[in-house]
Amino acid sequence: MKKIFFSSMFALFLFTSCENYLDVNEKQSNNANFDAIAPNQMLAGALNNYTNHQLNSLSTYGNRMTYVWGLNSGFTSNDPAWTYTFDSNSYSALFETTYLFADNFQDILDKQDKFPDYQYHFGIAKIFKVMLMDYATALYGDVPYSEAFKNSIPAPKYDDDKTIIPALFKELDEARAYLSSTDAVELGSEDIIFHGDIPSWIKFLNTVELKLVLRLSKTTDATLVALRTARAAQLNALQNFVTADVACNPGYNSSDATKRSPLYRFYGLNEALSDWTSANRANAGGAFIIDILNGTLNNTDINSTGIVDPRRARMFASVPAGSPGAGTWIGNTLGLFPLDPISRMSSFFIGRVGSDENGMIRDAYIMQLAESKFLQAEAAQRGYISGDAHALFLDGINASMAFNSKLWGTNTTAQIPALNPTAYLAAIDSRNGLGWTGSTDKINAIITQKYLALAQWHGIELYIDQQRTGYPKTPLPVGVIQTNAPNRLIYPTSEYSSNSSNVPNVSGSEIFSVNAKTPYYLQ
Secondary structure, eight states: OOHHHHHHHHTTTOOSOSTTTTSSGGGTTTSTTGGGOOGGGTHHHHHHHHHHHIIIIIHHHHHHHTTSEEEOTTOOOOOHHHHOOOOTTTTTHHHHHHHHHHHHHHHHHTTTTTOTTOHHHHHHHHHHHHHHHHHHHHHHSSBOOTTTTOTTOSSOOOBOHHHHHHHHHHHHHHHHHHHTOSSOOOOOTTOTTTTTOHHHHHHHHHHHHHHHHHHTTSOOOHHHHHHHHHHHHHHHHHOOOOOSOEEEOSOOOSSSGGGSOHHHHHHSBOTTSSSBOHHHHHEEEBHHHHHHHHTOOBSSSOBOTTOOOTTHHHHBOOOOTTSTTTTSOOOBOTTSOOSSOOOOBOHHHHTOSSOHHHHHHOOEEEEOHHHHHHHHHHHHHTTSSOSOHHHHHHHHHHHHHHHTTOOOTTOOTTTSOOOOOHHHHHHHTTSTTTSSTTOSSHHHHHHHHHHHHHTTTSHHHHHHHHHHHOOSOOOOOTTOOOSSOOSSOOOOHHHHHHSTTTSOOOOTTGGGSOSTTSOGGGO
């Protein structure tokens, strides 16, 4: 699982510049001259890898587990996200690829002795290594960390996740120190996110750290509670978080199908532009989120009755003409296989508005401003940081409306009219689970609106939030025998075969209860 096994695969993923970020490293990572490659030649590829992983594997799992995505008509599936029949073959990329891409960033960090002046690059590498290890611990609990990225150790030990978390905060401190350097090699075109803007990187780092603090909101472990208090106080003193949507674009274009923007590549048209991708045709909106958007959900936690969400058409398409329910929005009840067409991904989400070229070149987003605002709102509501939780909550909704109004390529406001949140904000204010005044539990309102803002775009955060807070409370798929969603995944078969002396044995029943193998943030 560790670096010695990654080396042959890494050749496929390391890129040296934004101009040729997909085709350079067959001749570098596995040859004798690899040690001469500088951090600036590695960063764009590592960032691009991470972006693809977040938008594809991580987000897919989260969207399915939280009732954002269901099955389209004509498809059947035994996907464990809908059947809860998890085993060591379930979603193995969430372990294997997470470590592969974390190792991309560790390879950059391993250049510190040879290239000591690339502090900005090391700071960025630290941030993304932490983000990936955060997902590994949140999804699996105990994982390799202290020995995970050492060439000399082919079978790394598994560390207690409660010891990994303090180490991740320490790595963020190291990242902050690197980014505060006054004598470092400047970032160039390899910075495909902030284009050399160090203050923006520091805001991003702080926001990632705030997310890790909130991961600890449920823990009762005394050491982790003390850590949460200390780190929250530090962030409260800084009050310097992401203030704009965070986009990645290494030069997406239509010249090569592999260089198209990720969402278009995953969910748009195939390479020949002759048909939809299979992922597009199979995925459709889940009934739970569609009911919220339609204004037809009313239970003890959310009342959206009569309030049509203006973001609905930007998230999902209406049922096509000629089908039952044409022109309306219909979602899939998880566990059932629909016979008639239902609502698929919208053109806005895929990026295919105006032209296919627009979809191919569109930015990929790794964090929305809305996410930053909702993180701050929750932290303020819990008393972790100072601030007006209500105002930050409203800022999050406004930021989501603005995000769903973004133009790109040749699109105009005639094609993508700006959403006006005024009427929506007024209508939801008195509603439990959606608005501030009407919600008996403000955390419910914050997390539910965050769910609506990040749905499809950052699905893994929806899953972790739901596990951590209990919101939004989604129904179980039809036919499952368990009484709750799983708290973790089972380690992949590759670990049981290659690292059998270290990998813990996790049974199918253990993932549904809280026990010593449950990830730290739920204990």
